[in-house]
Amino acid sequence: MKKATITLLILLFSLPLLAQEPPKSDTLRGIRGWFQHLKDRRTIIVHDTIYIVTEIDDEEDLDIEEDPEDEVVGANKGGIPMPFDTLNTDDKYQKVILFDNGSWIYYDIPKPDLPDFISNDHWMTDQVHAYYDVNVKDLPEELDIVLCDSVHGWHIPGYGKMVSTYKVRKGHKHQGVDLGIPHGEPIYAAFDGIVRVALPTKYTGGYGNVVVLRHANGLETYYGHMSQYIVETDDIVKAGEIIGYCGSTGRSTGPHLHFETRYMGQSFDPERIIDFENGTLRDTVFTLKKHYFSIYSHEGQSDKESEVAATQVPPKNVTYTVKKGDTLSSIAKKHGTTVKKICKLNNISEKKTLKIGQKLIVK
Numbered sequence: 001m002k003k004a005t006i007t008l009l010i011l012l013f014s015l016p017l018l019a020q021e022p023p024k025s026d027t028l029r030g031i032r033g034w035f036q037h038l039k040d041r042r043t044i045i046v047h048d049t050i051y052i053v054t055e056i057d058d059e060e061d062l063d064i065e066e067d068p069e070d071e072v073v074g075a076n077k078g079g080i081p082m083p084f085d086t087l088n089t090d091d092k093y094q095k096v097i098l099f100d101n102g103s104w105i106y107y108d109i110p111k112p113d114l115p116d117f118i119s120n121d122h123w124m125t126d127q128v129h130a131y132y133d134v135n136v137k138d139l140p141e142e143l144d145i146v147l148c149d150s151v152h153g154w155h156i157p158g159y160g161k162m163v164s165t166y167k168v169r170k171g172h173k174h175q176g177v178d179l180g181i182p183h184g185e186p187i188y189a190a191f192d193g194i195v196r197v198a199l200p201t202k203y204t205g206g207y208g209n210v211v212v213l214r215h216a217n218g219l220e221t222y223y224g225h226m227s228q229y230i231v232e233t234d235d236i237v238k239a240g241e242i243i244g245y246c247g248s249t250g251r252s253t254g255p256h257l258h259f260e261t262r263y264m265g266q267s268f269d270p271e272r273i274i275d276f277e278n279g280t281l282r283d284t285v286f287t288l289k290k291h292y293f294s295i296y297s298h299e300g301q302s303d304k305e306s307e308v309a310a311t312q313v314p315p316k317n318v319t320y321t322v323k324k325g326d327t328l329s330s331i332a333k334k335h336g337t338t339v340k341k342i343c344k345l346n347n348i349s350e351k352k353t354l355k356i357g358q359k360l361i362v363k
């Protein structure tokens with residue numbers, strides 16, 4: 001509380017300056033929402049140093065702290081102070097709203113309500129893939145996944161044309177879609193969720209600066225190649241919240257968002273849930289079928305076609321060139337696999353000494 005008080009004293013001193021500036025356009029949308037909210041509670045009047053509530057004519061409890069030492073001031077009795085800008089606090093779910101009469105209040109933004117179990121299983125924050133010990137064959141044949149409802153919304157992960165689809169590309173599995181978004185443009189959380197991974201390029205084996213969100217329905221969404229991410233592990237994010245900015249970090253030849261959708265670590269075509277061309281969610285409930293996990297299965301196929309496609313054997317040819325300081329376990333970690341699996345693929349012993357420049361099959 002002390003910390004917040006200090007922040008606010010500084011804000012107050014800068015009020016006259018701020019008062020002359022119009023609200024920044026990127027905050028306008030948010031403010032309009034809050035205007036509405038404030039109008040609903042038109043009896044709130046706030047003094048400019050401490051929150052003071054006067055004339056509450058409904059019995060509703062208000063989210064405002066009172067300082068008993070301060071006098072109640074009806075500075076603007078009868079009139080409604082109009083909000084003109086917002087300021088961030090240390091807590092992203094709390095803003096300061098500034099009014100045209102020089103007063104301000106804290107405003108708590110509702111946090112998405114997420115169940116605790118979401119981070120109980122396979123919760124790994126230092127590597128991109130957490131479910132590498134889960135086999136497709138152990139997953140259910142079919143599963144209904146609720147993508148959004150009246151409380152939990154969704155948002156397009158970024159505004160850009162699709163430049164690459166979910167498919168085998170140049171002999172490699174491309175397990176997501178690429179959206180051509182200009183460098184520095186925002187990347188949004190597709191659904192409410194919790195940040196499992198926010199890692200820089202050097203730990204992510206091709207994904208570049210990447211964020212992985214886990215959602216309450218069991219899905220995870222991946223956002224790769226960002227120039228910068230602005231969330232950290234354990235942050236709760238709302239659908240539509242900016243999590244970073246588009247870039248070209250990692251294995252990438254130009255700015256784009258690499259977007260993946262996964263269930264228990266298994267990827268499926270993101271176009272199955274989002275129509276990127278029209279910027280719409282295909283449905284609020286998604287029936288995920290086991291054969292969707294094949295890289296050859298994609299949106300637009302009939303179930304029969306998808307089932308047939310899924311019988312093809314996918315390429316297993318992700319190779320990695322050993323660099324200074326690498327160990328089998330660091331390479332395994334980077335690629336979401338195990339030392340055992342790498343050794344089996346390369347027919348080497350787990351005790352083998354690696355040479356710099358040596359090529360290893362990792363998947």
Ligand SMILES: [Zn+2]
Pocket residue numbers: 164174176177178257258259
């Ligand atoms: Zn991609």
